[in-house]
Amino acid sequence: MRIFKDADIVDCLKGIFSEITEKHQIDFKFDIMRIYSEAHKANDDGITRHLLWMAKRNGTWCVPEANVYIKQAPESKIWCGYQHVPDGVIAFAVEITGVRDNVAVGNVYEIVYAEHVRLIPRHLFDARSVNIEMYNGERMNVPIDEFNYFKLQLEHDTIKSITYVLADMRKYHEFLLEIRSLRAGSAGDKQRR
Numbered sequence: 001m002r003i004f005k006d007a008d009i010v011d012c013l014k015g016i017f018s019e020i021t022e023k024h025q026i027d028f029k030f031d032i033m034r035i036y037s038e039a040h041k042a043n044d045d046g047i048t049r050h051l052l053w054m055a056k057r058n059g060t061w062c063v064p065e066a067n068v069y070i071k072q073a074p075e076s077k078i079w080c081g082y083q084h085v086p087d088g089v090i091a092f093a094v095e096i097t098g099v100r101d102n103v104a105v106g107n108v109y110e111i112v113y114a115e116h117v118r119l120i121p122r123h124l125f126d127a128r129s130v131n132i133e134m135y136n137g138e139r140m141n142v143p144i145d146e147f148n149y150f151k152l153q154l155e156h157d158t159i160k161s162i163t164y165v166l167a168d169m170r171k172y173h174e175f176l177l178e179i180r181s182l183r184a185g186s187a188g189d190k191q192r193r
Helices: 009-020 026-045 074-080 113-123 149-155 169-192
Strands: 003-008 049-056 059-064 090-100 103-111 127-134 139-143 159-166
Touching: 003 009, 009 026, 009 049, 009 090, 009 103, 026 049, 026 059, 026 090, 026 103, 059 074, 074 113, 090 113, 103 113, 103 169, 149 159, 159 169
Parallel strands: none
Antiparallel strands: 003 103, 049 059, 049 090, 090 103, 127 139, 127 159
């Protein structure tokens, strides 16, 4: 498994992308924009950002890791959408720590996609509602059974953030901390060998 510590994230992923992806290469440009956006936020507030990234022959996906474990989140459906054809999918967990010398930096951990998506159904959390913040400062809370991401995007093209509200936020955050510390601990074990 490949591990890149305190690395130029885009450069690491670009090497994988160049080897794997033949079609829909524009996807990677959107990934780069997301990575830099998250890196600047990490610089501003000092909080590490976590994404999951995959490359396949027909494009790439880059999604917030936390949303992959929320049953109703579109990112969960996107990430798990290739579970029946996992061959050729190369996946990485990306920890973004910030921007240094105009480069998005952090840690990049290869994960086995087929194993990862098999585990996700056992660790899905149910959302009760969604908090939405607009760039103009307007905020709203939408019950999950009324939430339609795509309709919302059409009606409000100035969405700043979407945050899922879960029944047990404490358990959800503990779970995310656990999987991230296991990943970092496993990477440390591999580096010591």
